[in-house]
Amino acid sequence: AQSVTQPDIHITVSEGASLELRCNYSYGATPYLFWYVQSPGQGLQLLLKYFSGDTLVQGIKGFEAEFKRSQSSFNLRKPSVHWSDAAEYFCAVCGTSGTYKYIFGTGTRLKVLA
């Protein structure tokens, strides 16, 4: 079955520290991959996406993610976290044919300590 796993439900980091949020997927073929951020009570904002090509993708707000086919992973990173990065982060995949529905992970809630 198609699924997305975000192993860390909560992560706490200090402001200025580096961050890595994990995402693993199970899919029949290499899907398209996305990271979204959601602030409390807000909608979904796209951080970055991977379709093909360079496996290291750059996104908004200083985020990047690396696609590793051998590990079925698409981990999100940021070298220096800001207090405003506190939010919930969702990894999502979609197929490369059909209806292109998104399958989301369960999310990782990020807390940033001042």
Next chain:
Amino acid sequence: EPEVTQTPSHQVTQMGQEVILRCVPISNHLYFYWYRQILGQKVEFLVSFYNNEISEKSEIFDDQFSVERPDGSNFTLKIRSTKLEDSAMYFCASSDWTSGASYEQYFGPGTRLTVT
């Protein structure tokens, strides 16, 4: 920049009542979606809609749900007889259908539905 809009932002209804959630997708998009997010949980796919018909639906999308594109701009989700467990944030999304861009979906801000 074009965006997906949703109305209302918050809807409160009593159990058993019908609700209609409205969405205006981006104008040149042809694929439309509804997702829901129960408080504290992940976002779940409900239904996709293309060429005036449902192209895929999840097991959540049972007979109490329906979708419609009543005119050239709106896309609606109707819940016929709401239950307490329908309380959630409902997101509409749309995507383009040109040259491989169809996989990127643009999400609206959501409608928070509260069933009492």
